[in-house]
Amino acid sequence: MELAREYLAPIIAADVDTLILGCTHYPLLTGVISYVMGEGVTLVSSAEETAKDLYRMLVSTGALRENSAPAPVHRFLATGDPAPFAALARRFLGPEVSTVMHAEL
Known part of the structure; x- marks a missing residue:
């Protein structure tokens, strides 16, 4: 927890209201980051947003695999x-x- 506080100190000092978790491993630390940043900061997972965009793209192009298809x-x-x-x-x-x-x- 102390290490997270140390790394996030400049962001806390900047008094941000939204923090984008822009690296692939940051979502794994969401609980710690959220705790350190406090309730007033919204965390946005780039991985989750990318997955949502990919889902929309697969649906719109008809490329989404149906459940009845063989498992990859x-x-x-x-x-x-x-x-x-x-x-x-x-x-x-x-x-x-x-x-x-x-x-x-």
């Missing part, structure tokens, strides 16, 4: 050790994260 096959690649990536991915995505392969760049 997901492939996961990690530039680091695949094991920790797979463990973390399973926490967020569920047991369907079965195979993670290593990718060399």
